[in-house]
Amino acid sequence: MDILGFLGQGFVTAFQWHNLLFAFFGVVIGTSVGVLPGIGPMSGVALLVPITSSLTGGLLPEEAATASIIMLAGVYYGAMYGGSATSILINTPGEAASVVTTLDGYQMAKKGKAGEALAISAIGSFVAGIIALIGLIVLAKPLSEWAISFGPAEYTALIILGLATVSGLAGKSMTKALIMAVLGILISTIGVDTISGVARFTFNQPILYQGIEFLTLAVGLFAIGEVFGTILEKDSDNRSLQKINRLLPSKKEMKDSTLPILRGSVIGFFVGLLPGAGASIASFFSYSAEKGLSKDKEKFGKGAIEGVAGPEAANNAASGGSLIPMLTLGLPGSATTAIMMGALMMYNVQPGPLLFDKHPQVAWGLIASMFIGNILLLILNLPLIKVFAKVISTPPKYMLPIIIAISFFGVYAVQVNTFDLLLLVGCGVAGHFLAKNDYPLAPVILGLILGPMLENNFRRALTINNGDYMIFLQRPLSLILLIIAFVWILYPVIKGVINQRKHAKQ
Numbered sequence: 001m002d003i004l005g006f007l008g009q010g011f012v013t014a015f016q017w018h019n020l021l022f023a024f025f026g027v028v029i030g031t032s033v034g035v036l037p038g039i040g041p042m043s044g045v046a047l048l049v050p051i052t053s054s055l056t057g058g059l060l061p062e063e064a065a066t067a068s069i070i071m072l073a074g075v076y077y078g079a080m081y082g083g084s085a086t087s088i089l090i091n092t093p094g095e096a097a098s099v100v101t102t103l104d105g106y107q108m109a110k111k112g113k114a115g116e117a118l119a120i121s122a123i124g125s126f127v128a129g130i131i132a133l134i135g136l137i138v139l140a141k142p143l144s145e146w147a148i149s150f151g152p153a154e155y156t157a158l159i160i161l162g163l164a165t166v167s168g169l170a171g172k173s174m175t176k177a178l179i180m181a182v183l184g185i186l187i188s189t190i191g192v193d194t195i196s197g198v199a200r201f202t203f204n205q206p207i208l209y210q211g212i213e214f215l216t217l218a219v220g221l222f223a224i225g226e227v228f229g230t231i232l233e234k235d236s237d238n239r240s241l242q243k244i245n246r247l248l249p250s251k252k253e254m255k256d257s258t259l260p261i262l263r264g265s266v267i268g269f270f271v272g273l274l275p276g277a278g279a280s281i282a283s284f285f286s287y288s289a290e291k292g293l294s295k296d297k298e299k300f301g302k303g304a305i306e307g308v309a310g311p312e313a314a315n316n317a318a319s320g321g322s323l324i325p326m327l328t329l330g331l332p333g334s335a336t337t338a339i340m341m342g343a344l345m346m347y348n349v350q351p352g353p354l355l356f357d358k359h360p361q362v363a364w365g366l367i368a369s370m371f372i373g374n375i376l377l378l379i380l381n382l383p384l385i386k387v388f389a390k391v392i393s394t395p396p397k398y399m400l401p402i403i404i405a406i407s408f409f410g411v412y413a414v415q416v417n418t419f420d421l422l423l424l425v426g427c428g429v430a431g432h433f434l435a436k437n438d439y440p441l442a443p444v445i446l447g448l449i450l451g452p453m454l455e456n457n458f459r460r461a462l463t464i465n466n467g468d469y470m471i472f473l474q475r476p477l478s479l480i481l482l483i484i485a486f487v488w489i490l491y492p493v494i495k496g497v498i499n500q501r502k503h504a505k506q
Contacts, residue, residue: 003137006356010364014372018059019070019365022052023373026071030078031380034098035086041079041319041336045072049343065347066362070369072340073323077129077370080279080316081377084121088308089114090403092223097279097315099445100287102222104300104307111303116249120257120305121312122381123249128265128313129374132320135269136367139324150274152460153471157481158274159454162281163447164485165288174492176439184447185454187212195459207419214448216420219407220427221434221441227400228432249305257309260290264313271314272321279315279322280449284442286314320370326351327363 013019033044052071056064083098088105101121108117150158163181190201191211202208249257264286271282290310291300300307319336326337341351349359356363411424431441465471472478 006360006364007137007368009360010366010368011371013066013361013365014070014368018063019067019369020372022055022067022071023074023369024376026074027078027081027373027377027380030075030080031082031377033075034079034082034084041076044075044079045336045339048072048075049339049346052343053346061347062349062359062361065344065349065359066365068343068347069340069362069366070373072343073366073370074373076336076340077125077316077319077373078377080319081122081125081381083315084125084308084312085118086406088117088121090223090399090406091226092403092407093218093445097283097318099218099222099280099442100283100311101308103287103442104302104304106226107301107303108305108308113303113305116253116305117308119248119382120253120261120309122378124257124261124264124309124313125316126374126378127261128268128317129320129370129377131262131265132269132272132317133367133370133374136320136324150477151475152457152464153475153478154481155274155457156454156461157472157478157485159450159457161481161485161488162284162450163454164488165285173438174489177443178489180434180439180441181443181447184444184449185451186447187217187444188448188451189455194456207417212423212448213411213420214445216411216423217427217448218445219411220424221431221444223403223407224424224428225431225435225441227403228428229435230396230400232432253305257305260286260306260310261313263289263293264310265317267310268314268317269321272318273324279318280446282314282318283311284446286310323366327355327366328352 014023029048030041030044033041048071049068052068053064055071056067059067080097083093084101084105086092087098087101088109091102091106093099093102105117105121108114163185188211190208192199192202192209199209264282267286267289268279268282271285272279287300287307287310290304290306291297294300294304294306322337326341344351344362349355349362407424408421411420435441461471462469472482
């Protein structure tokens with residue numbers, strides 16, 4: 001039977017009434033999980049695994065496995081949809097993939113364009129989800145074989161390239177952006193070293209042994225930093241005058257967003273394909289690509305709709321791409337897919353090369369349900385834009401306490417200790433003064449996320465090659481990625497020197 005035949009069988013499975021119900025509940029819960037800072041898709045999926053097992057108790061094992069994975073997948077990509085709402089409306093990224101959306105999404109909201117930003121986010125996520133699914137159907141096996149060829153040297157080079165691209169993320173100074181990225185990497189080393197077991201930069205404080213939580217740093221720098229900015233700069237009166245002019249993007253905005261959405265979808269799909277890369281790297285790459293290709297780079301960070309469309313498409317496409325290594329190779333592409341893989345194994349369904357042969361109902365039922373789930377999300381999210389957009393019109397005297405409450409609740413719910421609340425306030429103060437002096441905040445988050453991955457892969461590469469650093473130059477793909485990163489950093493310097501000489505001659 002060909003691919004279309006298998007897909008047809010998958011739709012027969014997905015359209016069964018109980019599977020439709022599970023898909024609907026999954027995307028609704030996923031959207032809610034995305035909107036609430038602090039939970040995120042990984043925690044949402046983990047919390048629902050025991051619930052799905054009890055809900056599917058009356059079904060046959062194969063049907064129960066299909067229904068469970070359909071619901072968990074709905075939570076996964078539904079959370080990617082919902083994660084943009086708080087990033088755009090209150091500058092509060094709930095998880096790593098939503099950080100980039102704050103750069104231009106929140107600026108659009110401050111200009112009264114929250115409706116357009118939310119609509120483009122929903123449309124971009126829908127298009128990306130469909131493109132990722134088409135890629136999943138057609139390219140699953142050949143692409144997964146290519147992805148598995150990535151060794152620790154290639155991953156190290158890829159991460160270095162990702163860190164090099166932060167120079168174009170935000171702010172006017174490449175030096176400041178790279179300083180902030182290095183700061184993020186330094187923060188990521190706090191805690192107990194997973195290999196040697198030695199405590200690093202903890203000052204003998206047990207509370208620091210687990211390191212600095214991403215959520216605390218991100219919410220502190222962005223959300224609480226914005227609160228301090230509003231209070232200290234006394235611009236609350238200006239914010240209260242902002243109005244929502246439109247709830248859907250104009251033709252020009254749709255035209256400006258079309259190519260970023262398509263580019264973001266492709267970038268997200270291929271990055272999601274790499275085990276461990278994740279949606280956050282995809283969204284950073286997409287933003288860098290859009291800013292690099294734009295003729296008007298100055299508008300980024302000030303409310304460019306391309307800065308919302310590309311990253312939102314990328315993070316949703318990455319969630320689809322990350323399912324490929326899980327389904328075809330039995331290798332989870334992210335922490336969330338690792339939990340989903342564990343849920344399948346609970347039902348004696350082993351993801352891997354034989355999944356499509358031994359359990360076609362599960363594999364193709366999941367793929368077909370994701371088409372349905374993306375349509376359900378678009379239908380659900382577009383009417384909610386009006387509700388979400390009204391949030392930005394809330395007077396600051398009510399809005400600021402709500403932001404503080406959501407931030408404190410989200411951080412405390414994850415860590416359950418008061419130290420992180422104090423750290424949250426400290427990050428808020430630092431975030432305000434850093435942003436005021438044009439030190440971009442997004443590179444800190446990227447450094448924190450990529451730091452452990454960089455260190456682990458760097459160590460593994462050296463261990464494989466008996467401590468010889470030449471492994472990074474001997475592997476062709478690693479060498480190519482390092483050259484691109486080197487050129488990326490040097491290009492603005494060379495361009496600046498050339499411009500200075502031109503001005504001197506004139």
